[in-house]
Amino acid sequence: MIFRAALLIFALATACSNAHRIEIDPGEKECFFEVLQPQDRMTVTYEVGGSIGGGRLDIDFFVLEPSNEVIHTHFKESTGSFSMEASRTGRYTYCFSNEMSTYARKVLSFNVHGVLFVGDEEKIAPVEREIRELSSSLQLVKDEQAYLVVRERVHRDTAESTNSRVKWWAIAQSIILFSLCAWNVHYLKSWFEVKRVL
Template identity: 55%
Template sequence: MPRPYTQAASTLWILSLLVFSAFVSAHMIEVPASKKECFFEDLHINDKMTVTYQVGGGGHLDIDFWLTDPDGHALAKHLKQSTGSISITAKKDGRHEYCFSNQMSSVVDKIVSFNVHGVIYVDDDDTVAPIEREIRALAQGLTAVKDEQEYIVIRERRHRNTAESTNSRVKWWSVLQAIVLFFVVAWQVYYLKSFFEVKRAF
């Protein structure tokens, strides 16, 4: 027999979804040269977690990333990537660790922005009201939009830095060309003047 749907039950479920069923966090870190930064989340079986990251500055804008289960087995690994996204469903209870490594670089630090979001597993059955399923789908869609917005912001910052760097180089190259041109013109005037100069014999 289907569970009766009431407004109070819907409100209670929405609050529990917002408070207990999802976790979202956003961070920006600096990973020093030849170092790595690691983080963890304690998950239970069937909990879902997604990690998205973007390198916003430093060197070739690349980073190594991996995610391991409580037994240390690699669930995902990216090498020298500027951006990436990993989604997992926990197969066992325990601490799941993810790391950003800049060990490939011995000089340049890296700036990494990353988001971690997930859903705590709640046993579901056919008695769940359609509105509840829609709310879950909407929550996942909002998380995806948030990730995309942050990705666009970081890309815009990177492109702006590239454009400013290019403009600075063009400016100083133009100044250098003007200085060289001035000296060439001055040398030509001096040379032509000395060429046509009539020397007097005493």
């Protein structure tokens, strides 16, 4: 019985977890929604992992409740997290906006996870409570790993770009050095040439 309850809670917690990667064009916004019941909990974590066409690694984020009233905003953040507990039944919308940018497309990774309310907290067995806490901690570890993957990708792209610039600068310096050497040899050679007079 306890094993079935633990398995059900774990399945609910993992079923409510989604990871996404999207690209948002300049001047556009992308919105998503979750239908929640009272006391359901939802957490959204996000990170801008890259910018196509230059620009800063930032995005605007806002959350609307079922009555379309804004309940939370983040402006020009590269990473963020928002947690909430639903106060009423309805569609809770969260949006990522790149409307402040005129030329840069943003690459965004985000996770949505939550806990569905299944009954009175006092009636939950201690084992079930521990399993819920363990599931929540496991989700935090998973989010942290996703964050580290995105950061590694950004740093790798930066390192490859720097490596490419260093390579081309070294090639340009070599060409300049050999050109100067050839010009010096030619110039010095002209000093020691014997002019024949007929």
